[in-house]
Amino acid sequence: MRPFALVVLLVLVGCGAPGSAADGRVTVFAAASLTEAFTELAEDFEAAHAGVDVVLNFAGSSALAQQIGQGAPADVFASASPATMDQVVAANATAAGPVTFARNRLEIAVPAGNPAGITGLADFADAEAKIALCAEQVPCGAAAKRAFEAAGVTPRPDTLEQDVKAVLTKVRLGEVDAALVYRTDVRSAGGEVEGIAFPGADDTVTDYPIAPLARARNADGARGFVAHVRSDRGRAVLAAAGFDAP
Amino acid sequence: MRSARRRTGGRLPAALVLPAVLGLAFLLVPLVGLLARAPWSTLPSRLFSASVGEALRLSLVCASLATVVCLVLGVPLAWLLARGDVPGRGVLRALVTVPLVLPPVVGGVALLFVLGRRGLVGQHLDAWFGVSLPFTTAGVVLAEAFVAMPFLVISVEGALRAADPRYEEAAATLGASRWLAFRRVTLPSILPGVVAGTVLCWARALGEFGATITFAGNFPGETTTMPLAVYLALETDPDAAIVLSVVLLLVSVGVLAALRDRWVSGPS
Numbered sequence: 001m002r003p004f005a006l007v008v009l010l011v012l013v014g015c016g017a018p019g020s021a022a023d024g025r026v027t028v029f030a031a032a033s034l035t036e037a038f039t040e041l042a043e044d045f046e047a048a049h050a051g052v053d054v055v056l057n058f059a060g061s062s063a064l065a066q067q068i069g070q071g072a073p074a075d076v077f078a079s080a081s082p083a084t085m086d087q088v089v090a091a092n093a094t095a096a097g098p099v100t101f102a103r104n105r106l107e108i109a110v111p112a113g114n115p116a117g118i119t120g121l122a123d124f125a126d127a128e129a130k131i132a133l134c135a136e137q138v139p140c141g142a143a144a145k146r147a148f149e150a151a152g153v154t155p156r157p158d159t160l161e162q163d164v165k166a167v168l169t170k171v172r173l174g175e176v177d178a179a180l181v182y183r184t185d186v187r188s189a190g191g192e193v194e195g196i197a198f199p200g201a202d203d204t205v206t207d208y209p210i211a212p213l214a215r216a217r218n219a220d221g222a223r224g225f226v227a228h229v230r231s232d233r234g235r236a237v238l239a240a241a242g243f244d245a246p
Numbered sequence: 247m248r249s250a251r252r253r254t255g256g257r258l259p260a261a262l263v264l265p266a267v268l269g270l271a272f273l274l275v276p277l278v279g280l281l282a283r284a285p286w287s288t289l290p291s292r293l294f295s296a297s298v299g300e301a302l303r304l305s306l307v308c309a310s311l312a313t314v315v316c317l318v319l320g321v322p323l324a325w326l327l328a329r330g331d332v333p334g335r336g337v338l339r340a341l342v343t344v345p346l347v348l349p350p351v352v353g354g355v356a357l358l359f360v361l362g363r364r365g366l367v368g369q370h371l372d373a374w375f376g377v378s379l380p381f382t383t384a385g386v387v388l389a390e391a392f393v394a395m396p397f398l399v400i401s402v403e404g405a406l407r408a409a410d411p412r413y414e415e416a417a418a419t420l421g422a423s424r425w426l427a428f429r430r431v432t433l434p435s436i437l438p439g440v441v442a443g444t445v446l447c448w449a450r451a452l453g454e455f456g457a458t459i460t461f462a463g464n465f466p467g468e469t470t471t472m473p474l475a476v477y478l479a480l481e482t483d484p485d486a487a488i489v490l491s492v493v494l495l496l497v498s499v500g501v502l503a504a505l506r507d508r509w510v511s512g513p514s
Contacts, residue, residue, distance in 0.1 A: 062481040063480075063481065066481075066484075130381065135464065135478050135481075137478050137481040137482045138481055157465065158463065158465060159380075159381045159463025159464055159465050159469065160463075160464050160465055160466075160478075161459075161463065161464060162459065162464065162477060162481075166459075170463070173358060173362060174362075174363060174364040175362050175363050175380050
């Protein structure tokens with residue numbers, strides 16, 4: 001019985017530990033497309049604020065909004081679309097009004113060397129070409145839909161992925177000939193993926209709103225991190241990642 | 247079960263009852279929660295919507311085909327592991343169970359590296375035959391078979407080890423070929439194990455998510471099985487996700503009920 005009780009105790013202590021360190025912790029829920037930029041911004045922020053630990057949770061914006069709505073312990077939410085941020089606002093989960101801190105736009109992504117010779121959106125209607133797009137339920141898919149409607153092209157995708165990083169992976173592995181991803185994703189993939197700008201990409205510009213959250217355990221840290229993202233340094237990091245300034 | 251309990255006096259130590267009840271609640275309450283949240287009033291109309299029907303049909307077809315693949319390849323593999331005179335059989339047996347514990351996403355990535363357009367084998371399939379498996383229904387079947395086959399192999403192998411090899415030997419002394427002895431003596435004697443393994447394998451294939459979305463992608467009517475539909479529906483329409491989940495839950499419970507001789511009645 002004693003060893004068993006000890007195990008139970010250890011498990012309980014283990015589960016409780018994260019909460020006890022909440023004082024210096026800022027938990028940021030951010031859209032998957034912010035992975036590289038926010039990782040760098042978090043390191044900056046930690047370096048400037050001794051004892052502060054920024055915990056980043058990257059996923060699709062809709063999934064994050066759902067989790068926040070269900071009471072997930074987050075201090076800051078940075079979304080890849082105003083619509084998902086609106087869900088969080090509607091749930092009275094924000095501590096202050098969301099502000100747009102960056103903009104992104106779609107770009108055609110092809111594997112290095114562009115083996116299928118993709119030149120523009122019209123190639124997405126080619127049944128021979130392997131095409132990956134985001135599902136319409138997630139922001140990058142909604143933006144892609146606008147792009148195709150504006151261009152008058154009916155795409156023939158082979159797969160509709162659950163987030164933009166999954167689309168990017170299919171391009172990186174060379175499993176698809178072309179995909180539509182954010183310009184920042186093309187840049188994050190380095191030389192493995194080539195980006196092709198297309199006319200009408202302005203129609204695909206999406207705003208990225210950020211807000212501190214009402215249930216934040218670290219309200220000061222949340223406000224501080226939002227300010228850091230909007231500072232000159234934050235803008236520089238975001239611009240280097242391929243984001244447009246709002 | 248009941249008779250066994252009577253024999254041991256029917257009293258569990260009090261220290262075990264509480265964790266046992268907690269364990270039971272932990273496993274069952276989430277399922278109750280799913281049913282409690284289900285939009286019962288609109289359930290029938292959602293259930294018969296085109297997209298749900300399509301995903302369910304695809305799920306059933308792919309899981310069944312994957313089970314056939316597993317039977318054709320898995321029963322001989324189980325026989326090899328149980329009876330075969332091969333060196334390093336213990337290591338082989340351990341390797342066969344790897345997909346059981348491997349995260350399915352990893353399985354999907356591994357399949358891409360082998361059977362993808364640029365994979366070890368896939369690049370030749372593409373170049374020589376113009377065959378590309380990712381993003382196809384065949385890809386879904388392969389992903390499901392990869393994840394589900396160990397369940398079948400383990401069940402059948404266990405049955406083979408429990409079966410008495412002397413009947414086969416007797417058949418052999420009476421002049422039966424090895425193949426005939428396998429078909430007419432061995433296979434019938436392990437049939438319950440094969441059936442249980444088949445049902446388990448099918449249920450696992452039906453619920454497969456990670457390897458499928460990684461290797462086969464997601465396209466309605468071709469690769470969108472029920473678990474993928476649940477995941478995407480959760481993004482925008484949680485009620486639809488719940489309906490799909492309830493359907494999967496009912497199918498899974500139905501499968502386990504079909505196995506009641508094996509599990510619900512306890513060990514034989």
